[in-house]
Amino acid sequence: MNFAPCVDVAVNPNNPVIVKTGRSFSASADSVTLLAKEYIIPHRKFGVITVLKHFPGHGSSQDDTHFGIADVTKTWTTDELKPYKDLLQAGYVDAVMSAHIVNKNLDPRGYPGTLSDRILDSLLRKALGYNGVVFSDDMQMHAISKQYGIDESIKLALMRVSISSVFPTTSRTPSNANVDIVHGIIRKMVLSGDIKRERIDQSYRRVMKLKSKLTASQSTLEMYQVQAAKEKLRADQLQMKLDELNAPSASKKKKKKRKRS
Secondary structure (H helix, E strand, C coil): CECCCECCCCCCCCCCCCCCCCCCCCCCHHHHHHHHHHHHHHHHHCCCCEEEEEECCCCCCCCCCCCCCCECCCCCCHHHHHHHHHHHHCCCCCEEEECCCECCCCCCCCCEHHHCHHHHHHHHHHHCCCCCCEEEEECCCHHHHCCCHHHHHHHHHHHHHCCEEECCCCCCCCCCCCHHHHHHHHHHHHHHCCCCHHHHHHHHHHHHHHHHHHHHHHHHHHHHHHHHHHHHHHHHHHHHHHHHHHHHHHHHHHHHHHHHC
């Protein structure tokens, strides 16, 4: 699995984390869609699942969510949804990653996208019709960890929007959120009733469905590997025949040179 491509539209040329770092394909939503599709095609050919990010769009932000809140309420445009709409309609979406941005036009309560049911459920799932796995961006980024803390952020993410929360072990903003701690927090919340078991089951089914696609992709990869091996064998055999054909002419040239000498 590759947590890419980034389908953020380069709305703000001074965006410090998406545009200035060269992570956006273009300021044109249509170009982003086209290039993202071309990016996804070879991944599928070789059995690699891709993840579109950062929903609902991080390209207009003026701040970096690694270090704090990024409010795009006044800068975000609906054009930033176009790559998601077009790629969904074309069947090129394996999974989606959420953004930690705040957009009060989409959620007046001011919850970051990752914790907002209005952004991930009402907009992504219901309005756009996406029913696959949603990964959060790194939950240890300061836009989440410094505003909500680990327990509250997990509760909001699973209770409201049923997403797969990501806690990278190589995060630039490390915390004590290892696998055992996160699992313990989730288990405790399920047992207490704060998070319904149905939510966990729902997420589990989505993850298993994605994994089945990965298994199918692996079969496709093996098919291409066999095909490549056959093509290499044919190329080697052809080269041997060419070498055999060229060998007599080469020996004749040597004989001519000997006679002249």
